Amino acid sequence: MPLSVRRAHTKSRNGCSDCKRRKVKVVIPWPMRLNLWRPPFLLLVQCDETYPSCNHCNRRGIPCSLSASKGPARALSNRLRATAAVADRRDRSTGSTTSPASAPPTSSHDDLEVAGLDIFSRSNQPVPSIAETWGYGLELMHHFSTSTAETLGVRPEIRQLWRVGIPELAYDSPFLMHIILATAASHKAYLLPAQRDRYANLAIYHQTAGIEGFRSALADLDAHDWRAVFCFSSMFVLSLGSAPTQRVPTATPPELDCFVFVRGVRAVLSELEPRTDGTFLGLLGKGVYVEDKDMDNKFEYTLASRHSTLPPGQLQAFEDMSTFFEQHLPPERLIGYQKSVKELRRSAYCIARAGANFEMGLSTVAAYLIPEDVMKDILTLDPFAVVLLAQFCVFFRLHETRFWVLSGLSKRLFNLIEGRVATLPAHLAAISWARTQVFEFWEPPS
Template sequence: MLTSRRSHTKSRKGCKDCKRRKVKCDETYPSCFHCTRQGIPCSLAGGNALTDVSSDTRTPKEPPSVVGSPASVTATSTTDFIHLDIALDPRLTGPVAAPSPPPGWNSRDLELMHHFTISTCDTLTSREDMRHVWRVTVPQEGYKHSYVMHGMLAVAAVHKAQLVPSERQMYITLAAYHQSLGLEGFTPLMFDVNRDNWKPIFSFASIVVLYVYLLPARSENQRLLTPFPSILELFSFVRGIQSIMQKFVNYIPRTSFAPIIWSVWITDVDDPMNPHPPLENSCLPRDVYQALKRLESAFDGGMRADFRDDYLKAINELMKVTRLLAHAGVSVESGMVMFWPYVIPERIMLDIEALNPHALLLLSYYCVFLNILEGRYWYSRGWAKPLMAEIDLQLSHHRELAELLKWPKEQIMVDRAPM
C-alpha cells in the first residue's frame, strides 16, 4: 500500500540514497541518519562538496554536505558503486538507535570479539581453511584497522541476537552501532583501493555484503517485508563491491585470503567433458539439470533476440552454480551461489526492478539455490520463501509461465529439514 510522503523543505544536498527513496535527508556528514541507521555507505562521505548558499540553512559549525561521484568504476556491466541501492527500508530493521559511543573498546566489545573468533567464524563456512580466514586473517586486519574490527563486531552481534532471543534488541542495536562506525572508516577509502590498503578494504567489504545478507535476521520479526527491493539491494551491493575489488582479485590467491577463491571455484565449471556432474551426494534437486534446460528452451524460443542472449547467459551462469554445488556435495559455500548476481547482465537487474515476468521467472529459479543455502547457514535464512511468494503473486496472471513456475515453487514452498 502506498503512503503519502511527509512534506519537507527541498534541498539538493541530500545523499543519493535518500533522493532515490524520496525521503528527507538530514545531510549529516559523513553519513546521514538514514544511511547510518541502515548500516550502509552514504554518498555524503565522498566526492566534492557542492555549495548552494541560497538553500543552506544549517549552522556554520556543521560540516558541508558532500554530494559527488567518484571516478568511473568498471564492472561487468554499467553498474558502479554510486548506484548501489542498499538503503534498506527502516521498517525492515526495526529500532536501531545507537548507544553513546564508548571511550574505547569496552567489555561488550570484548565479548563480541571473543564470540566472533570462537563461534561466529565457524558458522560462516563449512571449510576449515575458510574458518581460518575468518578466525585469524580477518581479525588480524581488524587489529590494525578499527573499521574492520567494527564490522566483525556487527556480525557477531547479529549472531548473538539469534542465539540469545531475550537480548535480541540490545544486540541488534549494537550491530547497527558498530556497522555505522565501520562505515565511517570504510566509506572514504572505497574509491581509493591500492596495493597498500586492499586487504582491510577487502575484509570489510566481505563483512558488509554479509551484513546486508543478514537483513532478514536484523529485521523486526525476522521477516523480509519488501522482497524485490531487498534482493535488488543485495545484488547491487555484491556487484558494486566486486567491481571495486576486481582490480586486486589476482592478488588474493597469493595471500592468506586465498581460501576465499579456492573454496568457491573448486572445479572447472566450463569443462565440456563434465557438463552434468553427478548429484547423488549433493544437496541439489535430482532434476535440476532438466529444470534449467526447460527454462533455457522456453527463453530461447519465446523471447526477442536482443533480450534472449542476456537471459541465456544468466541461465548458463545458473548452470555453473549447479556444477559447483554438485562437486561440493554437502560442503556448500555461500560464494558458490552469491557470485551469480555479479555476473548476470545489467538488463536482468533492470528487468527484475521493472517486474518483468521473464526476469521474475528467472529469479524464482535462483531462489532454489538461495533456499539450499538457508539449509546450511543461519545468516542466509529468510530470503527464498518471501521472494517465491511475491514472484508467485506477480506471475499469477501469466498463465503461459505457470508450468515453468511449478518446479521452483515445489522446491521452495515445501518445508525441508535443515541439512
C-alpha cells in the same frame, strides 16, 4: 641574543570537525617543528586534513566531516558509472542488450548505480555509550572468534581464515572491525531470542559505522588496504540475508539488498579478486568455485551424482528455463539471459561437485558474473528476471540448511517473486519447480 622565531600555527584550521573539537594538530614539516620538547605521542594523533577522510577519522573508524560534501559520492558514482558503461559496451558488443520496449526507465537505473551503498542509512537508534561499545565490543569479538567464525565455513582452512586471518586484518581497518562486530551481534540476536532487540541494535550500529568507513575507502581505494575492502565486501553481502539492516526506503525491496550491493561493488571487486591469487584470501575469493574447462562434459554426471546436495530435477529445470527464455525473449535480450543461465549452471556444478562440503559464497557468486542488463532487470523485478531469481532461491534454501546468515531469505524472496508474476501463467509455470524445492523439499517430514 638571537631573535626568537615565531612558531607556525599547528591547530587544524581546515581539518574535519572532530579534529577541531579535539584540538588535534596538523602535520607540520620537520624543519618547522621548533619546539622539540613536544612529547612524541602527539605525533600519533595529528590530522593530515586529507580529503575525503583524514587519517585520524580513518584510524578511529568514524565518519569524517571532510566527506560530508558530495565529492566522495561523486567519486564513487563516477567510478561505478564508468565501469558500468564499460560493461554496457561489452554486453552490446555481444548482443546482450535490453530491448527498448521492455527496458525500465533509465533514470531508475542511474539511481541504482550508487544504491549499493546509499540505501543503508545511518541508524535512528541511539548511539551506544563508550562503556557499552567497549564492553559489548569485547563480548562480540570473543563471540566471533569462538563461535560465529565456525559457522561461516565448512572446511578447516576456511574457518581458520574467518577466525584468525580476517580479524588480524581488522586491527588496522576500523570499517572491517565494525562489520565483524555487526556479524557477531546478528549471530547472537539469532541465537538469543530474549536478547534479540539489544543485539539487533548493536548490529545496526556497527553495520552503519562499517558502511560509512567502507564508503570512504571505496572512494579512494589506493589509499586503503585492498584486502580489508575485499573482506568487508564478502562479509557484508553474505550478512544481508539476516542482518537487521537500517536502510533508506527505496523502490527496491529489502529482499534484493544483496543484489543491490553486488551490483554496486562488483566492478571494483573484479579488479581486486585477481590479487587474492596466491594469498590466504584466495580461499575467500574462490572457495570451491572452480572454472572447469571440461564442465559441459561433466555437468550431467556431476549433478546426478549421489554426492550432490542439489534437489532431484535440477538438470531438467535448467533445460526448461533455457527453453522458456528462447520461446519468449527477443534475440537482443536472449543472449544476456542465456549467459545468466550458464553462470547459474556453473554455480550448480560447483555446489554438486563439492558434495556435503559446499561453502556459503556459492549461493551468490553468480550474481557477480551475470550481465549488467540482466542485473538491472533483477533489481526492477522484470517478469523474466524473476525466473532467474527463482533459481537463486533454490541455492539460498540449500544454504539455509547449514548457514544461519541466510535463514528465511529464500521464502521471503520467493513470496516477492510470486506476487510479481501472479497474473502471468507462463511465468508461474516456469517457477513451479523452484517453488516446490523452496517450500517443500527441505522441510522436515511431518
